[in-house]
Amino acid sequence: MTEKVFYQDSYQKTLGSEVVEVLDNGVILAATIFYPLGGGQPGDTGRLTINTRDYRVVDTRYADNRHNIVHILEDDDLSAIQVDDKVDMEIDWQRRHRLMRMHTSMHLVCSLISAQATGGAVGETESRLDFDLQGEVVDKEQLTTDLNALIDKAIPVTIGAITDAELDQKPELVRTMSVQPPRGHGTVRTITIENTDYQPCGGTHVRNTAEIGELVVTGLKNKGRQNKRISLALVEP
Ligand SMILES: [Zn+2]
Structure with missing residues (x-):
């Protein structure tokens, strides 16, 4: 191992x-x-x-x-x-740090949209998340404003753990249907953005949302009848 x-x-x-x-x-x-x-x-x-x-x-x-x-x-x-x-x-630290900033941004998007995410991909400068919006309305400019407000609040991001049993009782914690956390090790790693977002995640994240820098929502596209694809990018790569 x-x-x-x-x-x-x-x-x-x-x-x-x-x-x-x-x-x-x-x-x-x-x-x-x-x-x-x-x-x-x-x-x-x-x-x-x-x-x-x-x-x-x-x-x-x-x-x-x-x-x-x-x-x-x-x-x-x-x-x-x-x-x-x-x-x-x-x-390659510059690349990894961009991926960390982008990955933490994706969790911020999850905190602002209550619908279930159906997929996602973190990229070095641009990332995307797909949501089954079920009628929930998302506005590109408003989402950009809300995301940058969370970044400006300089919120701490911390690593924790949840037991498999606790997670089985709270399936709603898994925000992305396509990314199921690996069970069978006793515990699953969690990422907490203080008072903002909490979910099981094995990815690498920044310590504080301020590190992300300015974000912009670059796209809001229909992907099928229910699904919307939200794309976002770092303003300062
Ligand atoms: Zn994650």
């Missing part, structure tokens, strides 16, 4: 660890700060240094068992890498 350092500290940019397994297209490490694709958030990119050689990480994914994390490397020839080799790693 890869130790997921990003779960507790989303701000760690470098880490030392060891190689646990070498695959055809990448490596599994004992611990990592690289976030794997999931929950609508893309996998991290960055660099691994192994035996003084640099390897470019082009994507990060869960292994089939979901316990291990695979750092997908650009190099075709990984024959120089051995199990137990020491690794120094560094994530």
Whole structure:
């Protein structure tokens, strides 16, 4: 099982660890700060240094068992890498920080719309959330104003946990139907934006909404009869 350092500290940019397994297209490490694709958030990119050689990480994914994390490397020839080799790693921090700002923005959108989200994708500069609005009216300009008001309030964002049993009793906490939190570990990680939004989420987030900076709702499109797609972007990338 890869130790997921990003779960507790989303701000760690470098880490030392060891190689646990070498695959055809990448490596599994004992611990990592690289976030794997999931929950609508893309996998991290960055660099691994192994035996003084640099390897470019082009994507990060869960292994089939979901316990291990695979750092997908650009190099075709990984024959120089051995199990137990020491690794120094560094994530592409500018990209990750944008993804953190965007992911926290998506939770702010959820706090302003009561309808169920049916899907979503966090992007580096633009993100989208689909809602089954059931007649709820959303105005693009008003949503932009309300989102920026929440950002200006500089609200703290904290990481917590809920037990599987508690979550089973409060299914309404899961705001996105397409992103079900992983059960079976006893607890599920939660993200709280103080007095604003609370939901199970494994993604990486900023510590305070002020870090997001100005947002703009760029699109409000019909996606099918009920569904509306809300797109938003960072004004200062
Ligand atoms: Zn989330």
